[in-house]
Amino acid sequence: MKQLVFGFILAVQFLTRIPVPIACPWNKNTSIWAIRSYPFVGVILGSILAVLLYFVEPYLPLGMMALLTISVWVWLTGGLHLDGWMDVADAIGSNAPLERKWEIMKDPIVGSFGHIALLFLLAWKTMFIYNLFESDLPIYSFIFIIALSRLGAVVLLIVLPVAKKQGLAWEWKKNVNRLDGLYAALPVIGIVWFFPDFLYFIPAYIVFIFLFGIWVKVKFKGINGDLLGTAIEGGELWGLVIAWMYFSFVMA
Template identity: 65%
Template sequence: MKQLLYGFLLAIQFLTRLPVPVQCPWNRDTSRWAIRSYPLVGMIMAVFLMAIHLLLEPFLPLSMMVLVLLTAWVWLSGGLHLDGWMDVADAVGSNRSLEKKWEIMKDPHVGSFGIIALFFLLAWKCLLVYLLIDGGTLIYSFLFVLAFSRLGAVILMLALPTAKQHGLAWEWKMNISWFDGLCAFLPIAIILFWFNDFLFLLPAYIFFYILFGAWMAYQFKGSNGDLLGAAIEGGELWGLAIIWTYFSFVMG
């Protein structure tokens, strides 16, 4: 039980800015429980965003509410995955060799492709959150979007080799198996049972994992921390878009 708790707290420390006033040991067991906790941490972040929405909705105009939510969203993650999104955009936009792409991703400076990619990512997120709030479907959407996108990082970590035999992604991958991926899915399965109107997201995200994984394998021949961070950001945008499309056109 102690290893489970430490692993859960490790996942919170790694994926969010939420304070964890405990020194958590890193070992095989705690790292496995941390990976299993990825979607659950996404749900906790979603609860924070939903609480902000419920508390401030009576007082703020819709456009300001969207900006507050997006600001809180970025703050909660510490911009960790946005950094990966920008690094990957710079690498892909360079049209250079595979080794040069890896070098670009390690460069701490952000290039023009990274800035452009960040701008459009946040712009599309703003628009989709606005539309979901306006359509009345936002309140539970965050739960699924943040959980499924972090499950995607786990699935891709398991499915693809790490590009280098060192680094954070390699350290995580060394200690996990597909059983850990199944454990990570369990919290999502539970909320899907209660909110079965969102079952359509399961095949939608499976398609996304396959598509993004195939793209990673083609472009980079493997994974690393930046690519998994980009997968989380891409998964969040994908989820928002799928939910809006489904409730606007399929159910509408």
């Protein structure tokens, strides 16, 4: 039980800005439980966002609601995954050989492709959030989107090879297996059980994970931390798109 708690705290400390001033040991067991906790941390982030929106919704116009949502969303994660998104955009935009792409992703300086990719990502997210508020999207939908995006990253970490036997992704991967993916899926299974109307998210994310995994294999031959961050950011945008399509066309 202690290893579970330490692993969960490690996941919160790594994935969020939520202050948890507790020193946790890093070992095989705690790292496994940290990975298993990724989607549950997503549930917590989505719940914080949903509660905030519930209280401010009566007082703000839709445009300000959308901007507040994306601002708090980014703040809660500290922009961690956005950094990976920008690094990958710079690598892809370079059209360089594979080894050079890895060097570009390690470079702490963000290039023009990274800035452009960040701008469009946040713009599209904000636009979809705005339109979803117009469509009376249940605010707890963000719980599904944020949790499933992190579950997708866990699945990709488990099923894809790591690009290099070094770095954070390698440290995470060397101790996990498919059973850990099942543990990680339990929070998502639980919320879908209580809210079966959102079952449509599941096949949509299966498609996303499959396509993103193929793209990673073709372009990079393996996964790393930046690509996992990109999977989370891309998964969140994908979830917003799917929700918008569902509420705009199916429910309409």
